[in-house]
Amino acid sequence: MEALKHAVDFSDFKRIDLTVAGALMIFFIVFPITSHSSFAMSTMIQFFMFSLYGMGWNTIGGYGGQVDLGKAQYVGIGAYTTAVMLVRWDTPFWVSMPIGVLLSVSWSFIIGYPLFRLKGHYFAIATIATSLVLKDLFEVWNFVGAARGLEISPIDFQPPDFIHLIFKHDVYYYYVILAFFIIGLLYMNWFRKSRLGFQLRAIKDNEAVAASLGINVHWAKIKTYAIATAFVSVVGSFHACYIKNIEPEDTMSLDISILIALMAMLGGAGSLWGPIIGAGILIPIKSYLKEWLGGMAGLAGIDIIIYALIIMIISAKEPRGVWGIIEKWRQRRGQN
């Protein structure tokens, strides 16, 4: 009960923040009713997906300060679990998604245990490595379609299939992911005020001090890593149903891992709104660049250059990201 109360309690934010958040929420709800292109629709769905990836990353990466560059492996496990179970056994999404989470979290415990003996850059590099190894494995594994991947070819699009999450129109996907987004946001609002949330911030600050306060630092990191993983895996499962054609390259590549971390850092690692702000900035840029520039020969890959520029500017100007800039500005204004 108390957890629920904390999840819906945003009272420690300024009124202006809540007004903006409320207005955006209304916009999100009515967006499909307004006229828009299918391009805008798919951009919005991607925005919600990446916000959720970022929220997951933010637990261990933001609050816990452990820079994780291997989140794509859990997108892959979630997506493949749902796709394989759907294609082979016609399993409902609501069954395959929790199984995907279970598999992802199990894998996260297996690799998290040794990984969290590492610190700083070594940890970041090790997460990249595990993710790449898993991707290579999927590329040669025939059961999951190897490098060609898996295609979900629905027999019948009508009526909308909420059991398997197979829809003809994106609007259904939109509302499903919006619901996940709201649940994710409430969870994160609870998480940041929870015992684990506090313990992680203490760990980020100074591990020796955290341990002296009775915190099992290694175990707290592993637990949080599992929470981050669960977030990513759920959206990975959704990704499979939404895209309907998954292959190792576009679910588990390094780009995705980096994009997830980058968005959270850009928006503000360790803050509730950070991942959402980051996704709100980067996803439209990513979509438009792909649409307008990606097709032109010689300009492919320019998105990577732009991400790199953003990360350099952020790390030089304000490590706490856009939200950090806003807070700094407010502090200055408050002093005058």
Next chain:
Amino acid sequence: MKLLEITNLTKTFGGLTANDNISFAVDSAEILGLIGPNGAGKTTLFNCISGHLPITSGRIVFDGADITALSSYATARRGMARTFQVYAAAGDLTVLENVMVGCFMHTRRRSQAERRARRIVAQFNLTPMADSQVRQLPVAAQKRVTMATAIGTRPKLLLLDEVAAGLNPSEINEITDFINHIHHQMGISVILIEHVMALVMNISRRVVVLNYGQKIAEGRPDEIIKNPNVIQAYLGRRYAAAQEG
């Protein structure tokens, strides 16, 4: 009743022996001073007792249980809290949040942790700065935050590592009052590493002296200041003379 019993504790780093065969005990409800020149192995001894460092040989018994092999979070859960000499104060945590981290050791519930933390913050005269970030506070207040956070874990034994270093005389008086409060009102035993002799000799019931990793003396403060070994190794003739005069 012995609260902490250290038997033949030795800690080596490669060829360097930081703590050499040290034995002493702390009674429940006592303040024990731990003094000695820089590099004598005082902080290393704290790290060994609290489980931050594994010891090379010896035995540590705390509150009736052998804790020799336990790591620091486990000793903390058994009731041993400590402060750090160099406190890299909590990045973005406020004073209240910091103390709450300590209080969260005994409860999962935020409301409970917050209620207790507010009480402790008030006891340490920190209420006016409860919502300030710790690193923005003056040193004296930061030291009080580290003590308050440790108290949040409800310890039986508190290890204080140079809490008076860098403070002016009136701040030292203030921190002395807090240590006395922790000891007398809360019934917590204290081991105190300190270079400020006015503080150690004033409030310790007994004092242990280390030099080059070895225990060279143990006794009541008035015995320690007359001990020729201690005078030679640490206190110096002038201090001894001043006490005599």
